[in-house]
Structures are given as structure tokens and as C-alpha cells.
Amino acid sequence: MEETKYMPADFKTDQQPRWCPGCGDYAIFNALVKTMAELGVSPHETVIISGIGCSSRLPYYTNTYGFHTIHGRGACVATGVKVANPALTVWQVTGDGDCLAIGGNHFIHSVRRNVDINVLLFNNQIYGLTKGQYSPTTKKGFVTKSSPYGTVERPFRTAELTFGAGGTFFGRLLDVDLKTSQMVMKAAALHKGTSVVECLVNCVIFNDGAHGWLAEKETRDDRIVVLEHGKPMIFGKNKDKGLILEKSELKVVTIGENGITDKDILVHDAKCKDTFLHTKLALMEGPEMPIAMGIIRDVEEETYEMAMENQINEIKKQTSVKSFDELIDACEQWEI
Amino acid sequence: MNKAQTIQLDNIVIRFSGDSGDGMQLTGNLFAQLSAELGNEISTFTDFPSEIRAPQGTLGGVSGFQVHVGANKIYTPGDEIDVLVTLNPAALKVNAKNLKKGSIVIFDLDSFQPSDLKKANFSTDNPFEELSLSDTIQLIPVPLTTLTKSSLEDFGFDNKTVLRSKNMLALGLVCWLFNRPLDKAIHFLENKFRKKTQILQANIKALTDGYNYGENLHLTVSNFVIEKSHEMPKGKYTSINGNKATAWGLIAAAEKAGLQLFLGSYPITPATDIMQELALQKGIGVKTVQAEDEIAGITMAIGASFAGCLAATSTSGPGMSLKTEGIGLAVMAELPLVIVDVMRSGPSTGMPTKTEQGDLLQALYGRSGESPLAVLAAPTPDSCFHYAFMASKIALENMTPVILLTDAFIGNGSSLWRLPKLADLPEIHPHFVPSNMENYKVTTRNEDTKIRYWSIPGMKGFQHCNGGLEKDYTTGNLSTDPENHEKMVLTRKQKVDNIVNVIPELEIEGNTDADLLVVGWGGTYGHLKSAVDNLNNKGYKIALAHFTYLFPLPANTENVIGKYEKIVVCELNTGQFASYLRSKIPGKTFTQFNKIQGQPFKTEELENHFISLL
Numbered sequence: 001m002e003e004t005k006y007m008p009a010d011f012k013t014d015q016q017p018r019w020c021p022g023c024g025d026y027a028i029f030n031a032l033v034k035t036m037a038e039l040g041v042s043p044h045e046t047v048i049i050s051g052i053g054c055s056s057r058l059p060y061y062t063n064t065y066g067f068h069t070i071h072g073r074g075a076c077v078a079t080g081v082k083v084a085n086p087a088l089t090v091w092q093v094t095g096d097g098d099c100l101a102i103g104g105n106h107f108i109h110s111v112r113r114n115v116d117i118n119v120l121l122f123n124n125q126i127y128g129l130t131k132g133q134y135s136p137t138t139k140k141g142f143v144t145k146s147s148p149y150g151t152v153e154r155p156f157r158t159a160e161l162t163f164g165a166g167g168t169f170f171g172r173l174l175d176v177d178l179k180t181s182q183m184v185m186k187a188a189a190l191h192k193g194t195s196v197v198e199c200l201v202n203c204v205i206f207n208d209g210a211h212g213w214l215a216e217k218e219t220r221d222d223r224i225v226v227l228e229h230g231k232p233m234i235f236g237k238n239k240d241k242g243l244i245l246e247k248s249e250l251k252v253v254t255i256g257e258n259g260i261t262d263k264d265i266l267v268h269d270a271k272c273k274d275t276f277l278h279t280k281l282a283l284m285e286g287p288e289m290p291i292a293m294g295i296i297r298d299v300e301e302e303t304y305e306m307a308m309e310n311q312i313n314e315i316k317k318q319t320s321v322k323s324f325d326e327l328i329d330a331c332e333q334w335e336i
Numbered sequence: 337m338n339k340a341q342t343i344q345l346d347n348i349v350i351r352f353s354g355d356s357g358d359g360m361q362l363t364g365n366l367f368a369q370l371s372a373e374l375g376n377e378i379s380t381f382t383d384f385p386s387e388i389r390a391p392q393g394t395l396g397g398v399s400g401f402q403v404h405v406g407a408n409k410i411y412t413p414g415d416e417i418d419v420l421v422t423l424n425p426a427a428l429k430v431n432a433k434n435l436k437k438g439s440i441v442i443f444d445l446d447s448f449q450p451s452d453l454k455k456a457n458f459s460t461d462n463p464f465e466e467l468s469l470s471d472t473i474q475l476i477p478v479p480l481t482t483l484t485k486s487s488l489e490d491f492g493f494d495n496k497t498v499l500r501s502k503n504m505l506a507l508g509l510v511c512w513l514f515n516r517p518l519d520k521a522i523h524f525l526e527n528k529f530r531k532k533t534q535i536l537q538a539n540i541k542a543l544t545d546g547y548n549y550g551e552n553l554h555l556t557v558s559n560f561v562i563e564k565s566h567e568m569p570k571g572k573y574t575s576i577n578g579n580k581a582t583a584w585g586l587i588a589a590a591e592k593a594g595l596q597l598f599l600g601s602y603p604i605t606p607a608t609d610i611m612q613e614l615a616l617q618k619g620i621g622v623k624t625v626q627a628e629d630e631i632a633g634i635t636m637a638i639g640a641s642f643a644g645c646l647a648a649t650s651t652s653g654p655g656m657s658l659k660t661e662g663i664g665l666a667v668m669a670e671l672p673l674v675i676v677d678v679m680r681s682g683p684s685t686g687m688p689t690k691t692e693q694g695d696l697l698q699a700l701y702g703r704s705g706e707s708p709l710a711v712l713a714a715p716t717p718d719s720c721f722h723y724a725f726m727a728s729k730i731a732l733e734n735m736t737p738v739i740l741l742t743d744a745f746i747g748n749g750s751s752l753w754r755l756p757k758l759a760d761l762p763e764i765h766p767h768f769v770p771s772n773m774e775n776y777k778v779t780t781r782n783e784d785t786k787i788r789y790w791s792i793p794g795m796k797g798f799q800h801c802n803g804g805l806e807k808d809y810t811t812g813n814l815s816t817d818p819e820n821h822e823k824m825v826l827t828r829k830q831k832v833d834n835i836v837n838v839i840p841e842l843e844i845e846g847n848t849d850a851d852l853l854v855v856g857w858g859g860t861y862g863h864l865k866s867a868v869d870n871l872n873n874k875g876y877k878i879a880l881a882h883f884t885y886l887f888p889l890p891a892n893t894e895n896v897i898g899k900y901e902k903i904v905v906c907e908l909n910t911g912q913f914a915s916y917l918r919s920k921i922p923g924k925t926f927t928q929f930n931k932i933q934g935q936p937f938k939t940e941e942l943e944n945h946f947i948s949l950l
Contacts, residue, residue: 013801015813042796043799044793044794044795044796044797044798044799045793045794046793047643047793049639059801059803060801060813060814062801063799064799065642065792065793065799065800065801066799066800066801066802066803067639067642067669067801067802067803068801068802068803068804068805069635069638069665069803069804070635070661070662070664070665070804073631073632073635073662076600076627076631076632076635076636076639077635077636077638077639077642078639079625079632079636079639080598080600080625080635080636080637080638080639080640080641080642080643080647081639081640081642081643081793082639083598083623083625083636083639083640084596084598084623084639084640084643084644084645084647085643085644085793085794087794088643088793088794105628105629105632106628106631106632106635109627109628109632308623311618312618312619312621312623315618315619316618316619316621318619319618319619320619321617321619321620322619322620322621323591323620323758324584324587324588324591324620324758325757325758326620327584327587327617327620328755328756328757331574331755332369332373332524332527332574332575333572333573333574333755334372334373334375334572334573334574335570335571335572335573336375336564336565336568336570336571336572336573
């Protein structure tokens with residue numbers, strides 16, 4: 001088969017994105033079209049489904065098939081598309097409100113089914129499009145327009161929810177980190193099953209600097225650890241920090257101190273079925289611990305749409321009823 | 337042997353009634369199938385509680401299956417009961433008011449003990465007298481429990497398992513009463529219990545012993561013969577209920593259109609059977625998803641439609657409420673979609689197993705914004721096939737969601753159905769974009785019909801972004817331009833209005849030169865038709881206009897209805913169709929006849945009302 005080379009521009013429309021200047025969504029969009037070009041799946045075989053929210057505008061800006069649906073239901077529409085035609089590459093673009101509040105039920109069930117869709121969950125910890133209300137990921141106590149005295153709600157932790165629902169892929173990226181973003185998006189696309197990618201994005205208007213602690217270029221390398229399967233969990237500006245497991249708890253150590261060498265540092269196993277360490281890694285919080293970016297979990301399981309295809313093919317082998325006329329022929333009947 | 341004489345009958349109504357765990361639905365269904373196979377017309381009605389196993393022997397747990405067997409065309413499961421098979425006093429009590437004078441009541445003597453009578457709130461030890469039935473019915477006491485126990489004593493079953501075959505013993509007895517040979521019944525049982533040899537053998541034994549009991553014992557009633565039906569066109573027939581017919585209509589439409597069939601649905605009484613039937617047909621390649629909720633059911637279907645399937649979702653009233661937003665999206669995105677609403681008594685959870693026509697206005701208008709779509713309503717169980725097929729055809733050819741209204745009565749009820757061939761069904765041409773079209777936009781449409789062109793992922797060069805936001809008529813881009821929005825609203829309206837050109841005209845049945853026009857829609861057809869026919873036979877002049885295409889209404893509606901002075905609109909609601917007609921034909925007087933009891937009309941109550949109007 002002839003292979004077509006695609007450029008990022010092949011995946012863009014002439015529509016000008018209409019996010020606020022400085023919005024983190026631009027960066028994610030750029031990483032996405034670059035990833036799409038790298039993947040080499042043609043625009044007409046790529047589908048982007050979104051719900052409602054700032055991020056959900058994204059399909060208008062891509063030259064793929066797109067469907068800007070209704071609040072919270074992107075996961076369902078994406079499931080319908082993928083089940084209908086498993087040959088398509090299906091992305092779901094969603095936000096923390098769309099995905100985890102109004103769409104929470106659909107989110108956990110699509111993850112549970114392991115439909116092969118790539119979920120880009122833009123998490124800015126706020127409702128942007130409705131102008132600044134708290135979301136299910138807003139930190140407790142945070143002041144927003146709908147929580148003028150601070151929220152009294154406990155937030156979801158996306159990874160925990162994903163693993164609880166039996167998730168097979170979880171990745172995390174930061175809007176300002178293009179390299180990691182592309183790496184995670186590509187892995188998410190190649191993963192067979194529901195890939196949940198938590199995109200930490202900045203809302204310049206309503207929650208500016210939510211992830212600022214991570215975004216500062218000067219200190220970023222000390223505050224995040226980028227995980228890749230088979231690679232040691234080493235981080236830091238000087239690549240001298242690492243993670244070890246001590247009494248079932250993760251601990252940051254410095255290579256060269258207290259007799260610690262490269263060999264003591266944990267090597268990431270994203271393909272481990274057990275979620276214990278993946279959960280520990282995904283839930284690390286600063287400032288004592290680095291925030292985990294990259295591919296935290298990437299486990300192989302049968303996908304929903306293929307399980308369905310396989311079952312259909314299996315039944316087709318066993319039954320003589322393969323068409324409407326055969327269905328009619330096979331039913332209880334009598335001549336009058 | 338004391339076999340009384342054999343009596344010939346035109347038609348008879350038999351009701352099997354007992355606890356919801358007594359297997360009355362299976363028993364009734366088997367009897368209906370047997371009768372149909374012997375060449376009779378049949379119409380059935382299921383009446384069961386939503387409790388799976390209500391406390392045994394109580395009024396709340398009574399489950400019934402009624403079958404009307406006839407030599408000639410019959411349209412309803414019958415008003416009153418000729419033969420009642422009752423397995424406990426509660427079932428007798430519930431059905432007493434529907435017993436015909438002179439009817440036969442076969443009852444399980446063993447289950448009419450003082451403790452049983454108490455459970456059914458009888459205060460004396462003679463339930464028949466207490467219900468004032470003693471003089472009006474013929475009683476056949478049969479010790480069903482004892483007989484079943486002795487019939488199956490060699491099987492080594494526990495007591496509970498033995499008693500499950502009580503219904504088969506009763507069925508055997510009824511088969512004797514109506515001259516139904518057992519070989520066909522045994523054949524049905526063999527299919528049903530193929531994998532459970534012991535149970536199958538036990539059921540066959542009980543059935544046979546029940547038959548022999550009637551044959552050998554001194555039953556002082558006659559047995560009956562119902563002549564074969566003479567009116568039906570020759571062909572192959574089956575007995576089918578509305579839900580199965582709906583599922584098969586969707587299957588036929590998908591194959592005819594050359595599309596994959598997708599159903600997204602969520603279990604809800606009384607619509608679940610549609611999903612279950614389609615889930616069974618994997619060999620045909622049907623894809624079904626039992627979604628996490630009603631909303632997911634419809635939005636998955638919308639996704640499948642976007643990707644090029646014939647997509648459908650099935651539900652009942654409360655589920656329709658949840659699907660409302662999704663239907664709005666399908667209207668806005670101009671995607672084909674079939675939404676089946678098997679109506680039940682509402683509002684809210686209401687009476688889930690009981691029938692009603694209360695969702696009409698919700699189907700017509702129950703969405704935000706200006707969101708017209710086509711609405712159809714099937715009139716009989718077997719016709720659900722045709723209307724599911726036509727709903728699919730209209731959806732695919734006009735790029736619109738279509739709501740198909742059926743109800744618990746026709747969904748669960750069954751009637752005879754002449755088996756079709758795919759080749760005999762109308763063609764379906766989905767409104768795909770011509771492959772040579774240039775400069776395609778999401779809003780590109782046939783300018784004459786206003787129907788949008790369908791391009792699906794995988795088609796090169798037709799990428800677009802669809803969605804729930806308003807689009808520019810020409811470019812397909814997002815637009816909040818005032819004039820454009822108005823144009824788009826009117827365009828979507830025009831597209832649906834144009835469907836009037838492809839639906840059949842309204843036909844008047846009965847005496848067209850009538851003094852009274854009866855108007856109905858959907859699942860009440862059988863009762864209305866019977867009442868109108870009966871009165872015309874008695875010399876009255878009555879006509880029937882029965883609607884199955886509700887939006888748009890047939891083009892000749894106003895002309896046809898306008899001819900009649902006296903009109904009565906009959907519905908199982910407070911008058912939704914009547915008020916709809918008043919809005920469509922202003923100035924015309926429509927009287928109403930309504931019933932909101934969770935039960936279908938009775939032919940007799942209709943006749944009485946019509947006579948009172950003449």
C-alpha cells in the first residue's frame with residue numbers, strides 16, 4: 001500500500017481557533033495535529049468527538065471528521081462511532097467538567113468497556129466557557145464564582161477514577177511541554193483500548209497558574225518526572241533525582257547520595273496489570289514529590305469493539321441465520 | 337367416558353391467570369401459537385404486574401395472558417372472558433368483573449383452600465358466591481396441584497420444581513377442551529426446553545396427563561371446535577408480538593438499505609424485548625450496546641449514525657424524557673435515527689407494565705427549540721414490523737430522527753403475521769452525498785427537498801464538523817447570524833414537512849357516508865375497528881379514520897375529516913391527539929372519548945359511547 005506522508009497542516013482547517021490569547025488549549029491543539037501527522041492516519045479516517053466546553057471547540061479547527069456534540073456525552077458518541085466502524089481512529093476531546101461532572105457516568109463506562117478511543121481530558125480545574133465555576137477537579141477550598149467562600153467539595157483525581165474503572169491506559173501531559181505531549185498522544189493513539197490522557201492546561205482567565213508551579217521553565221524539571229515504559233524514573237535538572245520504593249511508599253532520592261546509584265532507581269513498568277504502583281505514581285503531589293507525566297499505565301486488554309466483532313464472527317460460524325430472509329425462514333411458521 | 341357434545345364456535349376468549357411465577361405467559365403464548373398454527377386468527381394481551389414475584393397468592397401478584405381465537409378476522413384480544421383458567425383465588429377475584437355470562441372457570445381446587453382465600457382478601461369460604469358468580473358461570477374444579485404431584489412423582493424433583501409444571505397440566509386440559517392435538521404443543525416445548533431434558537420430559541408428561549384428565553374424567557362441559565379462518569390470504573404465517581416485529585423491521589430496513597444496524601439502548605419495561613431480540617441476532621451482524629443509561633443509549637446511536645449506520649434506540653416514557661437532549665442533537669445535526677417509544681402508563685415511573693398513549697405530545701413537541709421530526713405510530717402488533725421499517729426508511733432518506741410510537745398493549749400483544757420476503761419490501765435509498773460532489777459542507781443539501789447530504793467518516797474529501805451549534809446555511813461554519821438562524825430553522829422544518837409527500841393518504845374505513853366519524857391513532861386500532869365494524873353490521877352508519885402517520889399528518893387529513901359533522905377522537909390519554917387535531921384543523925369540533933386506566937379500550941364501551949352520540 002502506498003503510504004502518504006502527512007504534515008501538521010493537513011490536519012488543520014482554515015478556521016481560526018477562538019480560544020483566549022494564552023490559553024493552554026492552543027498548545028494541546030498543536031501537539032495533536034503534529035501527532036496526527038506523525039501517526040500517518042489520513043484525515044478522512046480520523047474522527048474527533050467533543051462535548052461542551054472550551055476544549056470541545058477543537059474539532060472545528062481540524063480537517064478530520066468531527067462532531068461537536070452535547071455536554072458530557074462525547075464518550076457515548078465516540079463509542080457509537082468506534083463500534084460502528086472499528087477501522088476509524090477516534091479521539092475524544094473533553095474537559096474536567098464535561099468528562100468528570102456531567103459526563104462522569106459515560107467516562108467510567110467507556111473506560112470499563114475499553115473502547116478504543118483516545119480521550120484528551122483538558123483539565124484546567126475550572127469551568128471556563130460558563131465563566132468560572134468550580135469543577136470536579138477544583139482543589140478543595142478554592143474560590144470560584146460558584147464557591148465565593150471556597151469549595152467544600154473533595155475533588156476527583158482523574159487517575160484514581162480511571163484505574164477504579166479498570167482503565168488500561170493513563171497518561172499525563174502539561175500544555176507547555178510539547179515533546180512530552182506528543183510522546184503521550186502518540187502512545188495513546190497506538191494503545192488499543194480507552195486511552196485517558198490528562199492534559200494539564202492553563203485557563204488564563206479564570207484559573208491562571210493552576211499548574212503554574214509545574215509550568216515554570218526554570219524549575220519544571222525538578223518538579224515533574226516523565227515516565228516511559230522500561231525507563232528509570234530519573235528526573236531533575238541535573239538528572240540526579242530518582243524514585244525508589246521504601247516500605248510500599250515512593251520516595252525521592254538523589255543519585256550519588258547515601259550510596260544511591262542508578263541501579264537503585266525504579267524502572268517504570270507501564271505494562272504491569274496491577275495498579276498499585278501506577279496509582280502511587282499518578283497520585284504523587286508536590287512539593288515533596290514530583291508530578292508524574294508521560295505514560296503511567298499502558299496495559300493490553302481486549303477492546304470492546306473487537307470483542308463485539310469477534311463475537312459476531314463466532315456466532316456467524318454457528319448459525320444459519322445470517323440475513324433477514326433466513327431469519328424469516330427459521331421462525332415458527334405454518335401454511336394457511 | 338362422559339364426553340359431552342362438541343360445539344362449533346366463531347371465536348372465543350381464553351384467559352390464563354395466576355401468580356406472576358406460575359408461567360401464565362408461557363402457557364397462554366403456547367396456546368395462542370397452537371391455535372394460529374391450526375389456522376385460527378389470534379390476538380393476545382398480556383397483563384402482568386411489574387413485581388417479578390409479588391407475595392404468592394395476593395391480588396398484587398396476579399399475572400394474566402389473554403388470547404382471542406377466531407375463525408374470522410379478529411382485531412382485539414377480546415373484552416370479556418369465555419374461559420378463565422385460574423390458579424388461585426386472587427386471580428379469580430381480579431378477573432371476575434370481566435367474565436362473560438355462562439363462561440367456564442377452570443380452577444385449581446388445591447389452591448382454593450381457606451388460607452388461599454384469606455390471602456386474596458375473601459371473607460367467606462365461597463369465593464364464587466362472594467363475587468356473585470355462582471349462577472352465571474360453569475365451574476370446573478381440578479385438583480391441579482395434586483394431579484401434577486402424582487403425574488411427576490417418578491421424576492424425583494423437589495416440590496417446588498414439580499409445581500412449576502402445574503401450568504402445563506392446565507394447558508393440557510385446555511387443549512382437550514378446544515380440541516388442540518398435543519403433538520404441536522410438544523413440538524413447541526421441545527424447542528423451548530431443548531437444553532433441559534428432565535424439565536422437558538416433565539412438562540410433556542404434565543401436558544399429556546392434563547389432556548387425558550379432560551378426556552377420561554367426567555367433565556360436564558362440552559368441548560369446542562373453532563373453525564379455521566377463511567378470510568386470510570394464503571401464505572406462510574407466524575404469530576408475532578409488537579416488540580419482536582419492531583426489532584425485525586429494523587433488521588429488514590438495514591439490510592434493504594445496505595447498512596449496518598446499530599442499537600443503543602437501556603433496559604426499560606415494556607421496551608426491553610426489542611433490545612434483547614436484536615442482541616440475539618448477531619448472526620445477521622446486528623450491533624447492540626446495552627448502554628449505561630438512556631442518554632448513552634441514544635447518543636451512542638447518534639455516534640453510529642454519524643459513522644454511517646442505520647441507528648436506533650428503544651425505550652419507554654421516562655426513558656424518552658432522558659433522551660430528549662439527544663433527540664435535539666439529532667435534529668440539529670440532521671442525522672438519521674429511529675427512536676422507538678413503547679408507551680406505558682405515566683407520568684414518571686407510573687405503571688410500567690400497563691399501556692397508555694400519554695407520550696404523544698412529548699413525541700411531537702417535547703424538545704427545546706424548534707425541533708420538528710417525523711412521528712409514526714403502529715396500530716397492531718404485527719404492523720410494528722412495517723412501521724419500524726418505514727420509520728427507518730423515512731429517517732435514512734430524509735436525514736432526520738423519526739419517533740416510532742408503539743405501546744405496552746401492542747408491544748407485548750401478538751397477532752398473526754404473514755411472513756414477508758426482503759425482496760418484496762420497498763427500496764431504501766440513504767441520502768448519501770454523491771461521490772463526485774465538490775466543495776461539500778456539513779450543511780450541503782438538496783435545494784428542492786432541503787435534505788442534507790450524508791457523508792460518513794472514511795469518505796475521502798468529505799470531512800466536516802457536525803454538531804449541536806447553529807451552522808451557516810452555506811459554509812457550514814458556526815454562525816449566530818440572526819437571519820441565518822431563522823433560515824436554518826425554517827429549512828429544517830421544511831425538510832420534515834416535505835415528508836408529507838412520501839407518506840400514504842388517510843383512508844376512511846367503515847361506512848364513508850357516516851353519521852359519526854371515529855378518530856384514533858396507534859395501538860387502539862383493533863378495538864376501534866371492531867367497534868365500528870360491529871355497529872355498521874348492526875345498521876348504524878359509522879366511519880373510522882385511524883392515524884399511523886402523526887407528523888406530518890397525511891396531506892388529505894383536513895379534507896377527509898372536514899366532511900364529517902360529528903367526530904369523536906378516542907385515545908388512552910386525556911385528549912392529546914384531539915388537541916393536536918384542533919391546532920391543525922382550527923374551527924372543527926372534536927369530541928373526545930378517553931380512558932386512562934392502563935388498560936386498552938373495550939369494544940363494548942366504545943360501541944356504547946358511539947351509540948350514545950348517534
